[in-house]
Amino acid sequence: MALARLWASWGVSPGAVVGHSVGEVAAAHVAGALGLDEAARLVVLRGRVMQQATGxxxxxxxxxxxxxxxxxxxEGLDAAYWAKSLREPVRVAGAVARAIADGRRDFLEVGPHPVLTGNIEQCLLGRGEEGTALPTLRRGQDERRCQLQSLGALYTRGHAIDWKRLYPAGGGVCLCRPIPGSDSATGSSPRSPRRARGRLGPSLGRR
Known part of the structure; x- marks a missing residue:
């Protein structure tokens, strides 16, 4: 849930959600069907709360x-639904296939390590559809770097990103232009790139 809020703070909001196992509770919260308190209680005290959760x-x-x-x-996410979710097999492939059939092509896995990304890619490939499956984090890798890589990938796929939330103060932009006559064959070396001041555009910024 916290990672979903982080994505939302960058302007990335899902058009649809799919939850895996207990992650379906988090998905219901992100979708607005469960309040945060109710979702948290449902995760921690699933047995008792199932008789109270009505959606x-x-x-x-x-x-x-x-x-x-x-x-x-x-209204379908009532106590009977959550009880059934404990008894029935988790059919992620079927849910993803339905999402793809409805025109969903870009998937972002929200979790500490990608578990379903490869399966989602297989679902896309099996239906002959072009799309992408991206992770939020990868175990053992720099968290910020991994998130920004996926953020950049979403941008290249045409999704709107709120760059001002990432870089509210803006920053410098380095413009590199070819220098006429600078050729390695003549032994000349290019001059240092000119630096212009301006707002950061849709990039991952600078360190």
């Missing part, structure tokens, strides 16, 4: 169920 009946985003392998409405 809000209203969702802001689409959610694909790994129980039904279809889109699920907010």
């Amino acid at each position: 809000r009946g209203k969702m802001a985003l689409a959610m694909y169920s790994t129980v039904t392998q279809a889109r699920v409405a907010g």
Whole structure:
């Protein structure tokens, strides 16, 4: 849930969500079907809370169920649904396939390490669709770097990014232009690039 909020702070909001196992509770929260307190209690005290959780009946985003392998409405996330989610197999492939059939092509796995990214890529390949599956974090790798790499990949795929939230103060932009007559064959060396002041554009910034 915290990672989903981090993405949202950068202007990245999902068009739809799919949750794996207990992650489906987090997906329901991101979709707006469960409040944060209710989702947290459902995760920690699933047995007792299942008799109390009724869902809000209203969702802001689409959610694909790994129980039904279809889109699920907010009112469908009641106590019976969560009890069934414990008994039934987790059908991630079916849920992802339905999302792809509905036109979803870009997937962002929100978690400490990519577990389903490869499976999602296989689902896309199996349906002959071009798309991408990106991680939020990778175990053993720099967290910030991994997140920014995926953020940049989303931007190249046409998704809007709120760059001002990442770089509110802007920064310098280095413009490198070819110098006429600078040829390695003549032994001449290019001059230092000119530095211009301006706002940071859609890049990963500078260290």
